[in-house]
Amino acid sequence: MPFLVAFPLAGILTGIAGVTVAIPALRLHGIYLAIFTLALSILMDDLIVLAEPITGGVAGKYMGGVEIFGHLVDRWGTPEQFFWLVLAVTVLVTLGYINLLRTPLGRSFIAVRDSEVSAQAMGIDIARTKTVSFALSCAVTGWAGALMGLYAGAFNNESFSVVISIQLLMMIVIGGLGSIHGAFLGAIIIGFLPQFLSIAKENVGALFGGSTVAIPGLEFGIFGMILIGFILFEPMGIYGRWLKIRTWFELFPFYRKDMFKRQKSYLKTERLR
Amino acid sequence: MSLLEFENVTLKFGGLTAVNDLSFSVEEGEVFAIVGPNGAGKSTVFNLISRFYDPFAGQIRFDGHDLLQVKPSGVAAYGVARTFQNIELFEHATVLQNLLVGRHRHRRTNLLSEVFFTRSARRQELENREKVEEIIDFLDLQAYRDKMIAGLPYGVRKVVEVARALATDPKLLLLDEPASGLSVEETTDMRWWIDDIRRQMGITVLMVEHDMGLVSGVSDRVLAMADGAKLALGTPAQVQSHPAVVEAYLGKAS
Numbered sequence: 099m100p101f102l103v104a105f106p107l108a109g110i111l112t113g114i115a116g117v118t119v120a121i122p123a124l125r126l127h128g129i130y131l132a133i134f135t136l137a138l139s140i141l142m143d144d145l146i147v148l149a150e151p152i153t154g155g156v157a158g159k160y161m162g163g164v165e166i167f168g169h170l171v172d173r174w175g176t177p178e179q180f181f182w183l184v185l186a187v188t189v190l191v192t193l194g195y196i197n198l199l200r201t202p203l204g205r206s207f208i209a210v211r212d213s214e215v216s217a218q219a220m221g222i223d224i225a226r227t228k229t230v231s232f233a234l235s236c237a238v239t240g241w242a243g244a245l246m247g248l249y250a251g252a253f254n255n256e257s258f259s260v261v262i263s264i265q266l267l268m269m270i271v272i273g274g275l276g277s278i279h280g281a282f283l284g285a286i287i288i289g290f291l292p293q294f295l296s297i298a299k300e301n302v303g304a305l306f307g308g309s310t311v312a313i314p315g316l317e318f319g320i321f322g323m324i325l326i327g328f329i330l331f332e333p334m335g336i337y338g339r340w341l342k343i344r345t346w347f348e349l350f351p352f353y354r355k356d357m358f359k360r361q362k363s364y365l366k367t368e369r370l371r
Numbered sequence: 372m373s374l375l376e377f378e379n380v381t382l383k384f385g386g387l388t389a390v391n392d393l394s395f396s397v398e399e400g401e402v403f404a405i406v407g408p409n410g411a412g413k414s415t416v417f418n419l420i421s422r423f424y425d426p427f428a429g430q431i432r433f434d435g436h437d438l439l440q441v442k443p444s445g446v447a448a449y450g451v452a453r454t455f456q457n458i459e460l461f462e463h464a465t466v467l468q469n470l471l472v473g474r475h476r477h478r479r480t481n482l483l484s485e486v487f488f489t490r491s492a493r494r495q496e497l498e499n500r501e502k503v504e505e506i507i508d509f510l511d512l513q514a515y516r517d518k519m520i521a522g523l524p525y526g527v528r529k530v531v532e533v534a535r536a537l538a539t540d541p542k543l544l545l546l547d548e549p550a551s552g553l554s555v556e557e558t559t560d561m562r563w564w565i566d567d568i569r570r571q572m573g574i575t576v577l578m579v580e581h582d583m584g585l586v587s588g589v590s591d592r593v594l595a596m597a598d599g600a601k602l603a604l605g606t607p608a609q610v611q612s613h614p615a616v617v618e619a620y621l622g623k624a625s
């Protein structure tokens with residue numbers, strides 16, 4: 099199958115898978131939804147092994163370069179072509195998201211997130227909106243997975259492990275939930291962090307006259323600490339922090355500390371009264 | 372035919388009868404107020420219209436349609452908009468975004484035309500924005516257009532909620548305690564706005580309000596409730612002097 103057909107299909111199929119997952123997930127909220135999706139991603143590992151005829155099981159599948167409009171895109175042979183491909187997909191997806199956010203569907207996502215009762219009163223079908231949001235994010239993840247497959251060249255049931263899910267989650271929490279800027283900021287930081295760490299390790303090692311410091315698990319430890327730090331001190335991520343700084347300058351000297359806090363929160367049963 | 376009709380509606384929460392065999396109807400073009408002590412079931416009446424609860428018995432009709440056949444997200448499509456007693460805005464969005472959500476029921480585009488921001492999606496956004504700007508001008512919200520709800524004072528939020536409801540272009544506007552927590556000046560503004568909403572925009576208003584000054588100032592008819600049941604129905608003056616209402620508010624003078 100030519101890449102230009104296979105690639106869109108990757109998104110469409112995962113989108114459909116997203117809808118199937120969304121239907122049972124609609125009843126769940128917050129932490130329970132998180133547990134459900136986590137369980138599903140672990141289950142996927144086994145499903146891939148079981149579906150050996152399609153997936154190649156534990157041995158996995160191999161993929162060489164692909165040809166797009168006569169250009170060979172191969173991570174090893176023509177890495178710059180691979181870069182342009184990823185960039186093009188990223189730009190297109192981002193433009194799509196920007197368009198969504200300025201049209202009714204994107205606003206209905208915001209509405210459902212902030213207040214289900216009033217979203218409903220405005221005519222937004224909660225179940226449908228959630229299903230579409232699941233399908234969309236699954237489709238985009240499907241495209242990312244297709245690019246990752248091309249990048250890795252070989253992949254099996256362990257290629258898309260929980261560790262990746264956790265890394266993606268960290269990116270978005272650190273960057274700032276609910277914003278396009280946040281996704282980019284988070285991806286840049288989490289992407290560069292291992293490099294920063296190894297440079298830092300070498301420098302610290304040189305300080306003591308050795309070569310490099312080798313502490314097992316150091317990377318994950320630091321990732322974890324950063325994540326906890328953000329959740330405790332800046333739940334809105336780097337982008338949220340930037341918004342606060344901007345507002346502070348805009349309103350100087352009238353900025354109040356509680357400006358970005360929810361004024362009140364109600365229990366579900368209290369909210370309607 | 373009345374715009375909104377309640378016919379012997381009863382709703383129970385466990386053992387508590389929140390709405391008890393209630394019948395009333397709201398005529399097109401009027402301002403209709405519901406008053407009553409705390410816990411009388413006023414907000415529950417609104418929530419019934421919004422279809423958040425299924426009544427235990429009775430009929431609710433709107434504009435000739437059986438509202439009980441409509442799902443909660445379908446009510447807006449018939450032209451019913453509302454505000455909430457404990458303001459329910461979209462906190463982490465701007466005033467403008469909140470009002471634009473109000474336009475949702477007029478959506479003509481689909482996922483694809485929105486993702487590609489096609490000509491029809493662009494035209495629709497221009498229309499939405501134009502309509503929303505009219506409401507911003509009407510309610511004097513210009514200064515807050517791009518502000519996040521989360522940072523706004525209470526009085527402004529109340530107005531934004533009314534604005535969002537108006538953005539849906541409703542036939543019937545439900546206001547749950549529009550003046551509670553407002554200053555005297557803000558309440559006066561609200562009074563004139565409600566008047567204009569009815570007179571200029573031709574929207575029927577059904578409101579719950581404790582402030583009797585506001586109620587007698589703007590409403591044509593008043594329904595007094597206690598313990599989920601109707602006490603009295605009539606002009607503001609009639610209801611205020613009705614013995615059952617006086618008794619419900621002041622206790623039995625025996």
Ligand SMILES: Nc1ncnc2c1ncn2[C@@H]1O[C@H](COP(=O)(O)OP(=O)(O)OP(=O)(O)O)[C@@H](O)[C@H]1O
Pocket residue numbers: 367370371384387389407408409410411412413414415416456
């Ligand atoms: N979801 C619910 N579950 C259980 N009981 C409820 C629920 N909603 C309302 N009630 C009860 O129904 C009764 C009527 O409540 P409602 O909110 O309609 O009163 P209200 O007239 O709006 O009062 P207030 O003036 O305080 O707003 C109250 O006793 C309330 O506790």
Ligand SMILES: [Mg+2]
Pocket residue numbers: 371413414415456
């Ligand atoms: Mg109430």
